[in-house]
Amino acid sequence: MREHGEEGLSALTRAEVVTVDWAGVTFKGSTSADETLVVRICAAGEGVIRVRLMQDMDARTRSARAISMVTPGSYHAVVTADESRVVLNAGGLRVEIRLNPWNMRFVDESGKVLAEQDPGRPDISGRLRTLPFGRSTVDGTPVAYHETFLVPADEAFGGFGESFTPVDKRGQRPLMWNFDAFGAESQRAYKNVPFYLSSRGYGILVDSGMPVEFDMCQSTHSDVQIVVPDDLIDYYVLAGPTPERVLERFGWLTGKPVLPPKWAFGAWISSGFFRDSQERVLERARTIRTKGIPCDVLHLDTFWQTEGHWSDLRWDPVAFPDPAGMLAELAGQGFHVCLWMNPYISHLSPAFAEAADAGYFLKKRDGEAYVADVWHGSYPASGIVDFTNPDAAAWFRGLLKPLLEQGVAAFKTDFAEGVPADSVAFNGMTGVELHNVYTLLFNDLVADVTREVAGHGMVWARSSYLGGQRHPAQWSGDVDATYPAMGSTIRGGLSHGLSGIPFWSHDAGGFTGTPTPDLYIRWSQFGALSPLVRFHGTSSREPWEFPEHAENGAIDALRLRYRLMPYIYSAAVVAAETGAPMMRALCVDYPDDPVAWQADLEYLFGKDLLVAPMISADGTRSVYLPAGSWVDYWTGEILTGGRYLTVSPHLDRIPLYVRYGALIPTTTPGDTVAEDPDITLVVYGLPDGVSRTEIRDMDGTTTVTATVDGDRLVVAADGPKRISHVELVGAAAEFVIL
Structure with missing residues (x-):
């Protein structure tokens, strides 16, 4: 860290009021480097305060050139001020500002201090330990803005998207940069959301598509630092007091989740990542119905297209000679069909030359089409469709629409994390500026054309960013078929739920490799009690491809899901209305229980079912029951909460507990969710x-x-x-x- 006034780092040291209006206050700020900056603080909704630090009032986040991710609300703020102090009240939240030396703190309606700026305290050598509210420059050019908050030693944090690390992010350093994560074993994430909520009853949302970095008490034990490499820092403080209330306000700013169609809550069974054909698909469907396996969706992965041509959105004419007839036959059996695709087109496909000649791909700096190794050497290099180009977007839309008109129900929107940093977009954005928000443009387009033809906007997305709750559903990507990976996947789903994304899933059985029979059963149970469930992997996940006891275990898990469908779909509707997750980290309902922030390998499914998937091969695990009384789903035993249990359930049972006094609507499981006994x-x-x-x-x-x-x-x-x-x-x- 640099000292105050040292070239490269400046901190806001004092400010004076310039204007006061119905929404907020504009300040002229002075920094430790004798710079003049603008601070704008305003109400952006009841219980929501927006803070901006910038060179001038015209500053905008660079991602706004492609898409607007946050829509601030309007609220009449109450402002009181004197020569040394300004207080802005936004209903359930107020900010208290000291002008000289500059300091802000956010206080809830009870008077509790939620967050307070750290002005930057030097260590024994005189150098700053943190990056205070201010900005950094290189050779006189601003490169980042930053903010730092003091935090108590017991404060916990959740959010940041689908991070596979422990749900409490204290001690971690999330970087908002979408990766092809190659599994669930690191901090790399397919889906980042620059938002977190706190155990103290508030949330913070940063509006930027750039690679924002959050240092959650990693560099120093008592500070949260936010570094935004953008043209300003633009963040929102959201009052609680509960996580549900914070998430509701998050939805005001970024949009409510979109509810998938009801059939999407049935089971999805995939062809897997290997060669497929029309004959095999129809045989798969007949087997599912003959065996009485509950299933609503058949997913066709990459090989519905010609191998090596991915993803040109054209049926392989040899393997699928009559796709329209196939789709009609499947519809008659009660199946919906999902097709895999991504926004990359192999240079081996005839569509590549068509798109390249028309200028529909991202480009290199010399103007040539950027051909990237998006498959990491596994398959041919591809062009990346440039959705900032209206003509390219219209062309791509034209490839999708005929498939939907044939009877395709939805698309799996894979990849979209691979925009190269040194690429250039049609609208002038650099690859760094476009990288994170590219997935929003991609999924918006696919969702819009799906809505136009099929009447719903559901996709099955791997990557996402801020506002991605409008793209249901999302799944956890290419996780390994191991018990540890299943545990990490649970954590990823819980973190994503705390980031405002309720409709999430994963590949039952894991994606990479072949699960053991016992893992297949255990992961099927976890999948059946997840918001959505899909069986998919690099090898077959079809139940009949496993030993009989594993086949029966998976089918029993699905029948449990379909039995609970009235409860599950009711929870889904509530999640769409409120923004609260379906798969709820315990801290959502027990925010004042410190254990609830740490018990992150179990969850509430809806408000009344507690699910604890088996996460190791030894068949034993600890389960934390929160306060209150609980009923063992399988035995009817009444259990007292506020404690841990050690359980060793039979292979055909997942630890499942019901809140005492709950009313659970159930039905007789059928072949599809459309059946309504x-x-x-x-x-x-x-x-x-x-x-x-x-x-x-x-x-x-x-x-x-x-x-x-x-x-x-x-x-x-x-x-x-x-x-x-x-x-x-x-x-x-x-x-x-x-």
Whole structure:
């Protein structure tokens, strides 16, 4: 670190008020390097405060040239000021500003200090340990803006996208740069989100598509440092007090999640990453139906196209001579079909020359098409479609639309993390500037054309960035078929959920390699109790390709999912409305429990089911039950929470617990989720007073109540669904259905 005033680093030292308006305050700031900068602080919604530090008011994040990721709301701020101090109140959050020396702190409506700037304290040698609110320059040119907050020793942090590291990011250093992560074993992530929430009841969102770096108490134990290599720092502080409230406000700024169609919550079974054909696809479908395996989606991976031509979006005419007929036959059996694709076109495909001649690819600095090794040597180099070019986007859209019109239901939007740093886009952006937001342009286009033709905007995306919750669903990429990788995958899903992305999945069985039969069963159980479930890998994940006991274990897991579908789909609707995750880290519901921030190999699925996948081959694990009472799903045993259990379940059972007093709507599992038999309501323990739940479905909302009336349990339903049966677990009583 450099000293104050040393060339290269400057910190804001004092400021004076320039203007006050209905939304906020503009300041003229002076730095330790005798620079003059502009500070703008305003309300961006109730309980949301926006902070910008910049050269002038015209400064914008560089990614805005391609896409706007944040839409600030409007809110009438209450501003009080005197010669030394300014206070801006945005409802549930206020910022207290000292003008000289400059300092800010954010305070909630109860008076609790949520976050406070660290002005930069020198160490014993006189050099700064942190990068304070200010900017850094090289040869007089600004290269980054930065901010630092003091944090207590017990503060925990979650978010940053699909990071496969422990959910509490304290002690980590997340870099917002989308990678082809090659699995789930490092900090490399396919999906980054420059946002985190805190155990103290707030969140911070940075609006930038550049490689923002967050130092979460790694360099120093008591500071969070944010470095933004952009033309300004533009961040938002979001009040809680709960993670759910923070995520709701996050949705105000970046958009609500998009709900996938109901069929997407059924099982997806893939062809796998090996050669396929029309005959094999139809045989696969017949086998699934003959064996009674619940399944709604057949996924066709790369080989629906000619090998080596990926991804030119053209059927392989030899392997698939009649795709329209095939799609119609599959639809008649209740299947939806998803096709793999990516935004790269092999130089071996005839489509490459067409696109290159028209200027549809990203370019090198000399103007030639940038042909990149996006497959890391495994397959031919490719051109990268430049979605900042309107003509290129229209051309690519024209390749997708006929497939949808044939009957394709959705696309798996693979890759899109590979924009080279030294490439140049049609709109003048450099590869560094475009790299992270490229995936948003790609998925926006695919989602839009899918919505136009198929009536929904679902994709199955590997990469994402800020605002990606509008692209359901997303999956965890190419994880290894090992127990440790499954554990890391759980952490990735929980972190992504804390980043505002509720509709997430993974490859059941792992992607790379072949799972052992026991791992296949365990991962199938985890998949069945995930927001969405897909069986896919480099080798077959079809249940009948495994020993009989593993086949039966996977099918039983799927039948459990389909039995719980009324509960699962209801949780999905709520997630789309609120932005809260379906697969909930324990800290979402127990933010004041320090253990809940650390117990990151289990989760709540919806609000009432606690899932603890088996993550090792020895068949034993610890499970933390939060405060309250819980009912063992399999045995009906009532358990006291606030403690750890050690469990060794049989291979056919995943540790699964139900919140005491919960009402869980279930149904008879069928071949698809479209089948809609009557509802069986399972009541876990006698409610204390009235228990209530809502069944959300395509036909509306049904409110269900269960009330203890003497020796009777009275169940009533108001809405389109009919409760045909009631089961009582963990208690005994007569029941009456009204």
